Amino acid sequence: MPLNRSPGQPRSKPLAVPVPESGCPVDALISLIMGPWTAYIIWVLLQHDSLRFSELKREVHGISARMLTDRLRRLEAAGLIIREQQLGIPPHVNYELTVRGRELEEIMRPLEALARRWFAEDQGNGRAIAEAPPAAAVPRLHRI
Amino acid sequence: MPLNRSPGQPRSKPLAVPVPESGCPVDALISLIMGPWTAYIIWVLLQHDSLRFSELKREVHGISARMLTDRLRRLEAAGLIIREQQLGIPPHVNYELTVRGRELEEIMRPLEALARRWFAEDQGNGRAIAEAPPAAAVPRLHRI
DNA sequence: CGGTATCCTTGGAGATACTG
DNA sequence: CAGTATCTCCAAGGATACCG
Numbered sequence: 001m002p003l004n005r006s007p008g009q010p011r012s013k014p015l016a017v018p019v020p021e022s023g024c025p026v027d028a029l030i031s032l033i034m035g036p037w038t039a040y041i042i043w044v045l046l047q048h049d050s051l052r053f054s055e056l057k058r059e060v061h062g063i064s065a066r067m068l069t070d071r072l073r074r075l076e077a078a079g080l081i082i083r084e085q086q087l088g089i090p091p092h093v094n095y096e097l098t099v100r101g102r103e104l105e106e107i108m109r110p111l112e113a114l115a116r117r118w119f120a121e122d123q124g125n126g127r128a129i130a131e132a133p134p135a136a137a138v139p140r141l142h143r144i
Numbered sequence: 145m146p147l148n149r150s151p152g153q154p155r156s157k158p159l160a161v162p163v164p165e166s167g168c169p170v171d172a173l174i175s176l177i178m179g180p181w182t183a184y185i186i187w188v189l190l191q192h193d194s195l196r197f198s199e200l201k202r203e204v205h206g207i208s209a210r211m212l213t214d215r216l217r218r219l220e221a222a223g224l225i226i227r228e229q230q231l232g233i234p235p236h237v238n239y240e241l242t243v244r245g246r247e248l249e250e251i252m253r254p255l256e257a258l259a260r261r262w263f264a265e266d267q268g269n270g271r272a273i274a275e276a277p278p279a280a281a282v283p284r285l286h287r288i
Numbered sequence: 289c290g291g292t293a294t295c296c297t298t299g300g301a302g303a304t305a306c307t308g
Numbered sequence: 309c310a311g312t313a314t315c316t317c318c319a320a321g322g323a324t325a326c327c328g
Contacts, residue, residue, distance in 0.1 A: 029255060029259035029262065036300080036301085052310090053311075057310095064301070064302060064303080065310080066303090066312085067301065069311065089308090089309085091308085091311090092310090093309080093310060093311085100262070106257070107251070107254050107255050109254075110251050110254050111251050114173060114247060114251060115173035118244070118247075180320085180321085196289085196290090197289075197291075201290095208321075208322060209290080210291090210293095210322075210323090211321065211322080212291095213290085229290095233328095234290080235289055237290060
């Protein structure tokens with residue numbers, strides 16, 4: 001069954017749509033939000049009504065245009081963001097979270113709360129949160 | 145500053161401990177829990193008091209011994225799990241979440257709640273949650 | 289049982305250049 | 309401005325074999 005897409009011609013690559021073999025909803029959701037950069041992008045979009053491509057690229061520090069494009073396409077295909085193209089020269093393309101996308105705030109809030117608490121505790125102990133080694137396949141953001 | 149470790153000789157590879165360049169606590173926490181398999185492992189450990197290596201491997205469907213070992217080491221270094229070795233033949237090694245590790249429940253619960261809700265809604269629509277393309281670098285679980 | 293050591297493959301992701 | 313199109317590299321992670 002086709003996903004709801006933003007208006008416009010269908011993409012050349014239909015983007016395959018596999019379901020996690022475990023069939024577990026939690027797995028599925030984790031799959032959805034836990035790729036490289038994805039949570040970061042969602043996080044940024046949650047704090048704005050709408051952002052243009054270049055603004056998004058500026059906010060998500062260090063991401064490349066190629067990566068950003070790719071992640072946005074996936075999020076769009078998952079029904080979490082909407083892409084709105086304003087024709088003209090120069091073109092404007094706005095991205096914003098869908099209603100469903102905004103529900104991710106339910107996850108991001110507890111995440112932020114815990115992060116801040118740990119951070120405060122660790123400051124007192126002279127430790128730093130995220131004292132964990134990097135996993136290069138999950139660059140920048142995703143370390144364990 | 146050294147991390148608290150389970151008893152035993154220090155590991156040969158001290159496991160470098162970089163801090164996310166963004167300095168953002170949310171980034172740091174996401175870094176901590178969002179690698180391949182990591183959330184899955186935490187999820188499983190949250191539902192048990194303690195699990196042995198082989199039990200863990202059985203619960204985390206599809207993970208290889210190498211990966212499991214690696215992830216457990218990282219989680220241990222991050223202070224989220226404890227490794228307890230029972231000497232003897234055959235040896236027993238138990239893993240359990242630390243107090244701090246158990247606080248991750250605050251994140252996993254909302255995640256589960258949202259996942260179940262979306263799953264239920266999507267069942268009604270004939271859609272499937274996680275209708276999103278795979279990202280092979282984040283295998284099995286982590287798809288976007 | 290609970291790992292480590294090695295080999296090997298694949299595709300993730302950066303850099304660069306180009307386009308409507 | 310908002311992307312695509314290539315090229316390339318390298319390391320994540322699976323498979324396999326072995327060890328205390």
